[in-house]
Amino acid sequence: MEEKDIYILAIESSCDETAASVVKNGRTICSNVISSQIALHTLYGGVVPEIASRKHIEKINQVVDQALEEAQLTFDDITAIAVTYGPGLVGALLVGVSYAKALAFALKKPLVGVHHIEGHISANYIENKELEPPFICLVVSGGHSHLVKVVDYGEYEILGRTRDDAAGEAFDKVARAIGLGYPGGPKIDKVSNEGNPDAIHFPRAKVAENEYDFSFSGLKSAVLNYLNSCEMKGESISQADVAASFQKAVVDVLVEHSMHAVKEAGVTKFAIAGGVASNSHLRDALVAACEKEKILFYKPSPIYCTDNAAMIGVAAFYEYQKGVRHGWDLNACPGLKLGER
Secondary structure (H helix, E strand, C coil), rough: CCCCCCCEEEEEECCCCEEEEEEECEEEEEEEEEEHHHHHHCCCCCCCCHHHHHHHHHHHHHHHHHHHHHCCHHHHHEEEEEEECCCHHHHHHHHHHHHHHHHHHCCCEEEEEEHHHHHHHHHHHCCCCCCCCCCCEEEEECEEEEEEEEECCCCCEEEECCCCCHHHHHHHHHHHHCCCCCCCHHHHHHHHHCCCCCCCCCCCCCCCCCCCCCCHHHHHHHHHHHHHHHHHHHHCCCHHHHHHHHHHHHHHHHHHHHHHHHHHHHCCEEECHHHHHHHHHHHHHHHHHHHHCEEEEEECCCHHHCCCCCCHHHHHHHHHHHHCCCCCCCCCCCCCCCCCC
């Protein structure tokens, strides 16, 4: 008997993107619709949770309709409904979770709640059909910096995490300090091409208790101190040099920790995920490091690094295969940790 195709309709609303996607059999993306709010939040220099929640309410219906239309499917063709339920902004998450629960209830379809970080890691399966666990994954985004051993689908061992600011958060704060504005990551990536990464030496923090943990708050403070010092002395500041030097300090630490983790774990595969994973300098540095160490390197296209629903659908497929189903009591969990259920 021929196995029936599994179509997952996935919804993602953890921050400031309202997204929906249809994923076939875990690795084929039938549609991937993203409604971004970046232009709206740029006015305020960062994401305003209340505005994000309201925008999700406005957009979610049309985004889901468009995802089905692009996939040339109807609700009847869908096997299960998947949704991000944490971590993220509580109001934003609630919009997606409430919508997905109502949809699953009305259509009498199974409901699968997905961890946002698991989604980011799973983005690597979309374009790399041959990639299978085990591998090491570096997750770097606005709210998270994790080094994770992917033991199996849905099974993770956290080797290291940030003790304070996440890498993306540091990018945003430094970008604001040097007058680049929001969103910081892409703007620093771009302007640093014109700067000298060795112009200013910023610190590379090590955490004594865990060699895989990250700390970026000291680096952020060092940049602010440098800017204040220049201002007090009346010295001119090269925006491009500060951006390039700061970025190199972040990239050096991320690459060093990642390569150490891969060697210690004895695996030959390494992947990156999350919004900061689209940073061109980080990608180039990791390509070079992996070539040197003879490690296979996997990276999602930039569209799958930032928040999207395709990655949620992929993660949901493997959860669905394992028999994971959520009830009508599924709730938004803004502080959900990786590995928690």
